Amino acid sequence: MTAVPGAHDAATPGEAFRSARDFLLRHREDYDTARREFRWPAPERFNWALDWFDTIGERHDRTALWIVDEDGSEQRLSFRDLTRRSNQVANWLRELGVGRGDRMILMLGNQVELWETVLAAIKLGAVIIPATTLLGPIDLRDRVDRGRVRHVVTTAADAPKFDDVPGDYTRIAVGGPVPGWRHYADNAAAATDFSPDGPTRADEAMLLYFTSGTTAQPKLVEHTHASYPIGHLSTMYWIGLEPGDVHLNISSPGWAKHAWSNLFAPWNAEATVFIHNYTRFDAAALLEQVERCGVTSFCAPPTVWRMLIQADLSGLSRPPAKVVGAGEPLNPEIIEQVRRAWGVTIRDGFGQTETSVQVANTPGQPVQPGSMGRPLPGFDVVLLDPVTGEPADEGEICLSLEPRPVGLMTGYADDDERTAEVTRGGYYHTGDVGSRDAAGCLTYVGRTDDVFKASDYRISPFELESALLEHEAVAEAAVVPAPDAIRLAVPKAYVVLVAGYEPSRSTALSILRFAREHLAPYKRVRRLEFADLPKTISGKIRRVELRAREQEQGPHAAGFGGEFREEDFPELRS
Missing domain, CATH: 3.40.50.12780 (ANL, N-terminal domain)
Incomplete structure (x- = not known):
């Protein structure tokens, strides 16, 4: 990347900062120029x-x-x-x-x-x-x-x-x-x-x-x-x-x-x-x-x-x-x-x-x-295959450390081992998975520990949750793998309803039918439960708790109170 004009020649740190800031303001809607020519001030x-x-x-x-x-x-x-x-x-x-x-x-x-x-x-x-x-x-x-x-x-x-x-x-x-x-x-x-x-x-x-x-x-x-x-x-x-x-x-x-x-x-x-x-x-x-x-x-x-x-x-x-x-x-x-x-x-x-x-x-x-956009000025984003570690069209979202972007932490305080783990191989590893299309736009797939396999297909919870949210009764949804004796795991949705809807069999049927109509067969939600979603105090859904709950049930569990399964509905059989 070429230098922002005057950024490093400025007399004071504040002037160098202002020069870089003003460059981005001038090119606020000119992504290509900003991406190509921006350079972090380095006082x-x-x-x-x-x-x-x-x-x-x-x-x-x-x-x-x-x-x-x-x-x-x-x-x-x-x-x-x-x-x-x-x-x-x-x-x-x-x-x-x-x-x-x-x-x-x-x-x-x-x-x-x-x-x-x-x-x-x-x-x-x-x-x-x-x-x-x-x-x-x-x-x-x-x-x-x-x-x-x-x-x-x-x-x-x-x-x-x-x-x-x-x-x-x-x-x-x-x-x-x-x-x-x-x-x-x-x-x-x-x-x-x-x-x-x-x-x-x-x-x-x-x-x-x-x-x-x-x-x-x-x-x-x-x-x-x-x-x-x-x-x-x-x-x-x-x-x-x-x-x-x-x-x-x-x-x-x-x-x-x-x-x-x-x-x-x-x-x-x-x-x-x-x-x-x-x-x-x-x-x-x-x-x-x-x-x-x-x-x-x-x-x-x-x-x-x-x-x-x-x-x-x-x-x-x-x-x-x-x-x-x-x-x-x-x-x-x-x-x-x-x-x-x-x-x-x-x-x-x-x-x-x-x-x-x-x-x-x-x-x-x-x-x-569905896309979260493109890499911002000053960031070199690479998707790395989780198995080979090589660049791929879908993989872990990583930041190149050559050069190191200014907007990246120095590390985890008092934890050199964890810092080394996330900055291995010349990249900062975000722990998130994304995909890139031909235009360079990135789409979020999920956390590396949230993506799961069902019948040997990789499932992105976010994709299924997005489909469920299009149903008029669904206010929030979290999808996790539920153990299954035949398919290894099947997608299960925990759902919070919009005010005015009852957590009834008919509501569950409507949502499951909607999911079948809007998702590929291997992605469709096969189990559903109405429940509040566990969240961190910052408001992020703790899918880890829901996954743990499903694992405790095991692949042969017959289901428990509040859960609805595809097989419970003859109306869904084709």
Whole structure:
């Protein structure tokens, strides 16, 4: 790839970053040029909060953060406001002993203090361990222990969760005073100017993420002052964010997607981060705020999209022009319903906690139904056959490490063996399987441990789930292999119904018949059960639990309460 003009000749790290950012903005809808000519900026020293964020407030007073609460109250802060407030927090934290390299658990909701503290920690060179407020004492003990935590910032309401979490760490509470905890509001007396203790190396650790653990104990993913702030230039490009956009991303603090689209991508673009806080998801209330506040860009996980399409999407007079989905692949039926209502196409993207967005449908490019798009600028994506390890049209999605993309983690903290395993052979191995068509578009097949064989055919759960979601009664579905004495395994669907449908024999018959009509014979769903789906606290379906449940039953099980089988329905026999 050729160099981005001026990117490495710039006088400061911030100017090099801006040059690369502006290149992507100029070629926002010119995928071929962006892919061919983009080059990651590679500063030796870089502190995103100081070298980039603070400079935005010096140029203009645009809104950086807009939070609307359920009761109608709202807060709007400019880049200049947040520069000043984060400086105060950084100075105060330094007085409390927070220093470069110190690890800090940050467990807050979508509140101003979250963004202030993130910016402050980056300025100090502290290492942030984001944590969802859904965590309990057992999870927190693991994070404090394995994360070697020295400081904790959380709400007064959540502070009691740490009563049984041993450790010599600074305790800071946001909200009312808590005995034994520092009061966050005391930072208001600190100076509004901040001077760092020295330059920040771009390769210093900045973030440590505990993964959501869909299949095993959470891993500790390490990102640097380059890999997420600079790496998420790819996320900015995928979404199509531009200066002045108002971007709403449905994601809970504590998870990587929150940093992707509620921090780095929009602020890389000088866009506004828009938040609508609620205690219980209400599609109509969310859409009302989208309309009232002029949201121009919207990102949500499939779970939210599935709830939204059950509401009246047609009520918006000016729907967002940029809509994307991430977290898990989007089913074609969802994409089509949104297109009919809003006249825009949801553009899927693929990435992980370990990376920024690697593959996506980008602005201005035709979206092929079912495809998650093409490799983004700065990423060389290769599909490797799981048996031979050679490039193939279908295989594990891998990233070439020659050159290493900036938007990739440094590795799993304190786990050299696992890091070596996922970076073997000159590639980063995602653990996900995809296929590539003649146009270079990639389609998601499934996790390497989710794809299974039935009658010697390879089955992608995602493909079957997408077909089931086209049935009017199906709100969510998860397909796993059920042991079978003849076929080794058969596809079984766990189904969550749309409100108003009963988990009855007639509903099961309707869904199974629909699957027979829309899937090849070897793919058809042969068993069905109505049940809630086990999920991680980040909302991803834990198919591993469903597979384990089926394995416990064994190939000769006669079925159990709530399960329907093809052979139970004479109407299905042909």
